[in-house]
Amino acid sequence: MSHHIVEVKNLRHVYPDGTAALDDVSFRITHGESVAIIGANGAGKSTLLLHLNGYLTPTAGEIRIGDFPMSKATLPNIRRTVGMIFQDPDDQLFMPTVYDDVAFGPMNIGLPAAEVDARVKCALEHVGALHLQEKAPHHLSGGEKKRVAIATVLSMSPDILVMDEPTSGLDPFSRRQLMELLRDFHHTKIFTSHDLDMVICLCERTIILNEGKVQADGPTLEIFQNDALLTRCRLEKPLSMQGCPVCGCFPQLSSTLKKEVLP
Numbered sequence: 001m002s003h004h005i006v007e008v009k010n011l012r013h014v015y016p017d018g019t020a021a022l023d024d025v026s027f028r029i030t031h032g033e034s035v036a037i038i039g040a041n042g043a044g045k046s047t048l049l050l051h052l053n054g055y056l057t058p059t060a061g062e063i064r065i066g067d068f069p070m071s072k073a074t075l076p077n078i079r080r081t082v083g084m085i086f087q088d089p090d091d092q093l094f095m096p097t098v099y100d101d102v103a104f105g106p107m108n109i110g111l112p113a114a115e116v117d118a119r120v121k122c123a124l125e126h127v128g129a130l131h132l133q134e135k136a137p138h139h140l141s142g143g144e145k146k147r148v149a150i151a152t153v154l155s156m157s158p159d160i161l162v163m164d165e166p167t168s169g170l171d172p173f174s175r176r177q178l179m180e181l182l183r184d185f186h187h188t189k190i191f192t193s194h195d196l197d198m199v200i201c202l203c204e205r206t207i208i209l210n211e212g213k214v215q216a217d218g219p220t221l222e223i224f225q226n227d228a229l230l231t232r233c234r235l236e237k238p239l240s241m242q243g244c245p246v247c248g249c250f251p252q253l254s255s256t257l258k259k260e261v262l263p
C-alpha cells in the first residue's frame with residue numbers, strides 16, 4: 001500500500017519574513033503507522049504539517065506521498081489521499097450548514113448525490129454529530145466544530161489522516177471519544193500535539209522537533225523516558241508518567257504502562 005507512505009527529505013522552510021521554521025527535516029512514515037510530532041511552541045510542527053498536503057511549498061527539499069512527489073500536477077491526487085484537520089476548525093468550516101460543509105469535498109470530486117449523502121451521514125454519525133447537520137457551523141461550540149471538521153475529512157475517505165492539535169479545546173469526555181475514534185482509524189495517522197497523554201495512548205512512534213530540526217525519532221515510550229532529551233527540547237513527560245509530587249506513586253498509570261515505564 002505505497003499510497004499510504006509519507007516521505008520527507010531534507011525539508012527546509014523559510015517564511016517570507018526570513019524566519020527559518022524548518023531545517024533539514026527528514027523522515028519516512030509507512031502504512032498504518034500512528035506518529036506524533038511533538039515540540040515546544042514555535043518548534044515548527046504546524047509548518048511541517050502544512051507541507052504534507054501542499055498548503056506550504058518547501059524552500060528546499062522534497063515530499064513524496066506514496067508514489068507521487070509533491071508538485072502542482074500531483075496536488076489534487078495528494079489532497080484526496082491526505083486528509084488534513086487544522087488546529088482551528090474555523091479554517092475548515094465555511095458553508096451555511098454542517099451538512100453542506102461535510103458534503104463539499106465529495107461533491108467537488110463529482111460523486112453522485114446518493115453517494116454524497118451516504119458519505120455525509122456516515123461521517124457525521126462516526127463523529128457523533130449527525131444531530132447537528134442542519135445547524136450553521138458558526139453556531140456550534142468549539143468541540144462540536146472540531147468533530148464536524150473531522151467529518152469533513154472523513155467524508156473523503158482519506159488514506160492518511162493528518163491532524164494539528166486534535167484534542168485542543170475539547171472537554172475530557174469529548175477528548176476521550178475523539179481518541180477512540182482515532183484509534184479506530186486504521187490507516188496512517190500523523191498528529192501534532194501538546195497532549196502527551198494522548199500521544200502515549202495513540203502513537204507508537206514520536207518525532208520531536210526542536211527549533212525546526214528533528215531532535216529524535218523513535219518509539220514513544222523510549223522518548224518519554226529520556227529526561228535529558230525532553231529537557232533539551234523544553235518538553236515534559238506526560239502527566240501519566242509523572243509521579244505524585246507528595247508520595248512518588250503513579251496513580252494514573254495503567255498496569256501495562258507501569259511495567260514499561262517504572263524503573
Ligand SMILES: Nc1ncnc2c1ncn2[C@@H]1O[C@H](COP(=O)(O)OP(=O)(O)OP(=O)(O)O)[C@@H](O)[C@H]1O
Nearest residue numbers: 015017019021039040041042043044045046047048
Ligand atoms: N506566516 C508566518 N510568517 C512568519 N513566521 C511564521 C509564520 N508562521 C509561523 N511562523 C514562525 O515559524 C516558527 C514555527 O512556527 P509553527 O507554527 O510551525 O510552530 P509550532 O511548533 O506549530 O508551534 P505551536 O506549538 O505554538 O503551535 C515560529 O518561529 C513562528 O513564529
